[in-house]
Amino acid sequence: MSDSQTLQWQALSRDHHLPPFTDFKALNAKGTRIITRGEGVYLWDSEGHKILDAMAGLWCVNLGYGREELVEAATRQMRELPYYNLFFQPAHPPALALAKAIADIAPEGMNHVFFTGSGSEANDTVLRMVRHYWAIKGRPQKKVVIGRWNGYHGSTIAGASLGGMKAMHEQGDGPIPGIEHIDQPYWFGEGGDMSPDEFDTWQDEQNKNHWFGEGGDLDPDEFGVRVAQQLEQKILEVGEDKVAAFIAEPIQGAGGVIIPPDSYWPKIREILARYDILFIADEVICGFGRTGEWFGSDYYGNAPDLMPIAKGLTSGYLPMGGVVVRDEVVHTLNEGGEFYHGFTYSGHPVAAAVALENIRILREEKIVERVKSKTAPYLQTRWRELVEHPLVGEARGVGMLGALELVKNKKTRERFADPGVGMLCREHCFRNGLVMRAVGDTMIISPPLVINEEQIDELISKVRLCLDATLKDARG
Secondary structure, rough: OOOOHHHHHHHHHHHHHOOOOHHHHHHHHHOOOOOEEEEOOOEEEEEOOOEEEHHHHHHOOOOEEHHHHHHHHHHHHHHHHHOOOOOOOOOHHOOOHHHHHHHHHHHOOOOEEEEEEEEEHHHHHHHHHHHHHHHHHHOOOOEEEEEOOOOOOOOHHHHHHHOOOOHHHHOOOOOOOEEEEEEEOOOOHHHHOHHHHHHHHOOOOOOOOOOOOOOOOOHHHHHHHHHHHHHHHHHHHOOHHEEEEEEEEEOEEEOEEEEEOHHHHHHHHHHHHHOOOOHHHOOOOOOOOOOOOOOOOHHOOOOOEEEEOOOOHHOOOOOOEEEEEEEEHHHOOOOOOOOOOOOOOOOOOHHHHHHHHHHHHHHOOOOOHHHHHHHHHHHHHHHHHHHHHEEEEEEEEEEEEEEEEEEOOOOOOOOOOOOOOOHHHHHHHOOOOEOOEEEEEEEEEEEOOOOOHHHHHHHHHHHHHHHHHHHHHOOO
C-alpha cells in the first residue's frame, strides 16, 4: 500500500471512527495503525510491515488467520439461513449442533449453553441468571456476587462491575449495587515480599488492593492460601444468606496474565464447598485450548456452575459468546418460568456454523493435545529464559499464555518511577514486527495455538530485541 492510502485510512479513522479503549486525542495526534491482512500467526499493516501476532488478535485467533474452512462454513450457512433469532421458542440446527459440540468438550456435568454475542454479554447473562436461580429456589435475597480486584469480565456496565478495574468503575459510577471484590492472587506484584502479619496490617492501613515490594517472607503457596481466605472473609462479612456467586477467571488475562499459586484454587474450592454459593469460571480467555486443556477449569481441576465463553469459540472469525451451565442449575431454571433475557444475535446461525467448524478442526487436528504435549512446553521453556534479561523481574506462563514483569531492580523488584515503560516496550514491539501487549509494566502474550517451534524462536528473538531497546531508553 502507498503512504497516501495509509493517510487516507487514518483520516477516515480520525473523522468518523471512535475505537475502544483509546485516548481519542492522543490517537488522532499519532495516527491509527492500519492492519490489512492476516495469515497464520502473522499480520500485515497498510505499509507492508509483517508482524508476528503474539496476542492472537485479542486472545481470540486460536486457529490463526486465513483458515478457509471457517470462511466456507460461514458462506454455506449464509446461503441456507443467514439469520434467525432464538426469541419466543424457535431454534435452528446450527445453534443446536453447537450446543451439543460444546457440551461434548465441557467439564463433566455441563450440558447446556445459553448463547450470547460476546464475552461481555455472557457475563451480563450470568449476573441475571444466578439471581434468577436463587429467586426460583425461594432465596431472592441471595443477590451479591463476589469478584476480584483487577479481574476483567467485559466492558458493559454489569461486566465492568463484576470485574475489578477501578478506572472502568470510575467512568461508569461502578460497580453497580450487589457486587463485592477481594484481592487477586498476584504474588509477584502484591504478595512476594510480605509476611502474613505484614500483609494484614498493610491492608488495614492502606485500604488498597495493589502493593509491591514491601519486604518479608510470604512465599507463593502461603500467599495463595492467604488471598483465597479473603473469599470466606467476604462471605461472612456480607452474609452467606446474601451471597449468590463467586466469579473469577482461571487465569486473569487482561489483568496481566495473573497465574494463581498452586495453593489458591484448592483453597477456593474448599471455601465454596463450605457455603451454598455458585461458582462462575470466566473462560472467555482460557477456554478452547489456551492452557493446553479445553478449559482453564480442566487445567486446575475446578468444577464451576457456570462458564462464560467467547473468543476462542470461533477463533474470533465471527462474534459469538455463551454461558455453559451445570445440569443442576438447569434443573432449577427449568422450574422457574420465563427468563427475561437474551440478545438479537444469540446463537446467530452463521457464527454457530463457524464455531462448529472451529471446534471440529481443533478436535480432528488434535491442536489442543499438541499444545499440551509439544508447543506449550517449548514456549514456556524459551519464555522463562527471558528472566535473564536485566529488565525482567519475572517470566511466567501457562500453556499459550505468558507475562514478563519489567523492573528497575531485579533483586528488590523495584518498578521504574516514571510510568509508561510497558507502553515504551509495546511501541518497540510494533516497530520490530511483534504484537505484545502492555498491562502497566507487565508485558503479556497469548499467541495462536497453531504457532510452531520455529515461530516461537522468532517470537523470543523479537522480544529480546525489544527488551534491549526498552532498557536503553529507560536508562537514558
